[in-house]
Amino acid sequence: MPDSPSPYPAFTRRDFLATGAKLGAMLVAAPAFVRAATGSQTLNVGLIGCGEQGRVLLNAALKIPDIRFKAVCDIWGYNRTYAERLLGKFGHEAKPFEDYREMLAAVPDLDAVIVATPDFVHAEHTNAALKAGKHVYCEKLMAHTVEAARSMVVTARETGKLLQIGHQRRSNPRYQHARDRLVKEAHLLGRINNASGQWNRAVTEDLGYPAKYALTEDKLNQYGYANMHEFRNWRWFKRYAGGPISDLGAHQIDIFNWMLGANPSSVLAGGGVDYYKNHEWYDNAYVIYEYPTPTGIVRCTYQVLTTTSAGGGYHEYFMGDEGALKISENPKYTKLYREARAPEWDQWVDKGLIGRPGSGEGAPAPVKPWEKPKPKLGGPSKSATVDVRETAELSAWDIPVTLDKAIHQPHLENFFDAIRKDTPLNCTGDQAFASAVTVLKVNEAIAARTMLTFKPTDFVV
Amino acid sequence: MSESPAPTAPRVNEYTAAFLLLRLFLGLRTLLAGVEKFESGGKYTFENYYANMTRMASGITGASFMPLWMTKNFAHSLGYLLIIFGAALLLGVKTRCTLVLTGLLYVGLSFGLMAVQESEGVAWLAIHVGLIAGALVLVRHNRFSVWADKS
Numbered sequence: 020m021p022d023s024p025s026p027y028p029a030f031t032r033r034d035f036l037a038t039g040a041k042l043g044a045m046l047v048a049a050p051a052f053v054r055a056a057t058g059s060q061t062l063n064v065g066l067i068g069c070g071e072q073g074r075v076l077l078n079a080a081l082k083i084p085d086i087r088f089k090a091v092c093d094i095w096g097y098n099r100t101y102a103e104r105l106l107g108k109f110g111h112e113a114k115p116f117e118d119y120r121e122m123l124a125a126v127p128d129l130d131a132v133i134v135a136t137p138d139f140v141h142a143e144h145t146n147a148a149l150k151a152g153k154h155v156y157c158e159k160l161m162a163h164t165v166e167a168a169r170s171m172v173v174t175a176r177e178t179g180k181l182l183q184i185g186h187q188r189r190s191n192p193r194y195q196h197a198r199d200r201l202v203k204e205a206h207l208l209g210r211i212n213n214a215s216g217q218w219n220r221a222v223t224e225d226l227g228y229p230a231k232y233a234l235t236e237d238k239l240n241q242y243g244y245a246n247m248h249e250f251r252n253w254r255w256f257k258r259y260a261g262g263p264i265s266d267l268g269a270h271q272i273d274i275f276n277w278m279l280g281a282n283p284s285s286v287l288a289g290g291g292v293d294y295y296k297n298h299e300w301y302d303n304a305y306v307i308y309e310y311p312t313p314t315g316i317v318r319c320t321y322q323v324l325t326t327t328s329a330g331g332g333y334h335e336y337f338m339g340d341e342g343a344l345k346i347s348e349n350p351k352y353t354k355l356y357r358e359a360r361a362p363e364w365d366q367w368v369d370k371g372l373i374g375r376p377g378s379g380e381g382a383p384a385p386v387k388p389w390e391k392p393k394p395k396l397g398g399p400s401k402s403a404t405v406d407v408r409e410t411a412e413l414s415a416w417d418i419p420v421t422l423d424k425a426i427h428q429p430h431l432e433n434f435f436d437a438i439r440k441d442t443p444l445n446c447t448g449d450q451a452f453a454s455a456v457t458v459l460k461v462n463e464a465i466a467a468r469t470m471l472t473f474k475p476t477d478f479v480v
Numbered sequence: 481m482s483e484s485p486a487p488t489a490p491r492v493n494e495y496t497a498a499f500l501l502l503r504l505f506l507g508l509r510t511l512l513a514g515v516e517k518f519e520s521g522g523k524y525t526f527e528n529y530y531a532n533m534t535r536m537a538s539g540i541t542g543a544s545f546m547p548l549w550m551t552k553n554f555a556h557s558l559g560y561l562l563i564i565f566g567a568a569l570l571l572g573v574k575t576r577c578t579l580v581l582t583g584l585l586y587v588g589l590s591f592g593l594m595a596v597q598e599s600e601g602v603a604w605l606a607i608h609v610g611l612i613a614g615a616l617v618l619v620r621h622n623r624f625s626v627w628a629d630k631s
Contacts, residue, residue, distance in 0.1 A: 387539065387598070388535070388538070388539030388542055388543060389535070389536045389537075389539030389540045389543070389592075389596065389598075390536075390539070391516075391517070391519075391520070391532045391535070391536070392520075
């Protein structure tokens with residue numbers, strides 16, 4: 020009897036395996052399909068490094084809509100538990116991991132990873148996350164060596180994933196207003212010839228740790244740390260980081276490059292370990308850069324002092340022949356100054372770019388509502404107070420743009436927007452690489468006790 | 481019989497001089513306090529006066545329980561009254577009566593500042609009221625008046 024044709028199509032072992040593989044792939048990709056189908060913009064995020072900076076970023080990111088933390092990773096259970104509990108309070112069920120490799124393998128539907136670990140493992144963590152198909156936001160300084168930083172840029176290029184480095188001033192609306200509107204559009208500073216920057220910070224005690232939560236020596240060694248003290252105070256030790264010029268200076272030196280639209284051609288620096296007895300990195304540094312710009316050389320000084328809060332806090336100061344811009348993340352250090360020789364600025368007030376002298380932040384107490392403004396007095400005669408070599412006094416104006424969010428939030432928003440909407444990043448790996456080269460050369464210059472030069476190719480990957 | 485000289489009353493012209501100084505100070509202070517209310521940006525005009533006084537009235541009302549009609553009426557008459565009283569004190573026009581009215585004006589002004597808890601201004605005005613009270617004690621030694629009080 021001839022075989023009657025089967026009512027069902029033939030289903031071979033090969034067919035079974037192929038179909039199974041397709042179904043498996045669909046299951047893995049299902050969350051992405053569902054998000055795409057429903058138009059959901061929620062991004063799944065993992066955090067590597069739950070220490071102080073990790074917590075700062077967590078708190079800033081928690082204020083951003085449609086972000087879901089699904090994993091946290093830290094080699095220290097004490098930090099990990101803190102982050103896990105913090106996220107739990109906000110309804111995020113983040114799985115804790117000690118090893119980033121486990122995290123990347125166990126939570127495959129992460130869209131992005133935030134790296135807030137010590138500098139010496141930035142490249143390792145960032146490259147692994149990029150290779151796992153995640154977009155990465157990595158804290159500055161992007162790496163403790165130029166080669167490590169270069170590897171991050173290369174990996175981002177090879178994987179096609181986004182890499183944002185945490186130079187958050189670039190996303191601060193006041194900084195953007197200052198650069199894009201005041202300097203570039205209105206040319207309020209005229210020709211910029213000089214700049215200075217500083218971060219003066221009082222003596223800080225080394226970080227301690229609860230003895231019962233101390234990591235074992237084996238565990239510390241496994242992850243590259245010599246001991247618990249160095250693990251907690253890694254910023255001061257050469258094998259983990261670049262010292263204060265990297266921790267504090269990187270933010271502001273990056274702003275030199277960003278504001279001037281150039282990289283330096285040389286650096287001269289002095290510094291030393293003059294105060295702290297148990298640190299390796301220079302606790303104070305003075306730096307002079309030369310920036311070749313289309314309008315001429317801009318000479319910039321930078322100082323980072325870690326034993327005094329005197330001298331005006333932290334700010335960057337750009338000085339041109341018609342005006343000067345003093346800018347900081349702290350609005351009280353921010354001011355715009357007009358040289359007496361500059362064209363009138365009233366038109367820029369009318370256009371909303373700047374505020375009149377005496378208005379806004381840092382202005383003297385306003386006249387009470389029932390008081391008549393007092394007439395201005397002449398003050399002491401000029402001949403009695405002004406040396407003939409003094410030039411006319413600057414007038415102080417205000418920048419009417421303030422940031423009403425956590426200082427890292429706009430930079431994280433920019434990163435997440437770039438993932439969702441393909442908008443440009445404010446600090447790509449390439450841009451941050453140039454800043455890393457600029458910053459790391461300072462430590463070389465201090466050690467060499469001589470002026471070092473840069474080639475344009477040094478800043479390019 | 482004591483050989484020490486009998487106490488003598490201060491000579492009349494010392495009291496006269498003391499009062500005259502007070503009268504001059506209070507007259508100038510009151511007059512100029514009125515004149516400055518017309519000033520704005522270095523210019524003295526009636527327009528400035530009403531702008532300044534309206535600001536004062538609405539400022540006090542905005543920061544206190546007092547209605548605008550009350551503060552506005554007081555403020556709009558304040559400058560003129562200060563000028564009239566100041567000039568009257570300088571010229572010596574019914575000085576006793578003028579001192580009392582000037583004192584009442586300063587008390588009224590103090591009341592407004594008390595209502596907005598402007599302690600510093602109240603303290604300044606208290607000094608003025610104290611000087612006027614002292615002047616009233618000495619007013620019987622008033623001389624050089626164009627229109628003297630009835631004795």
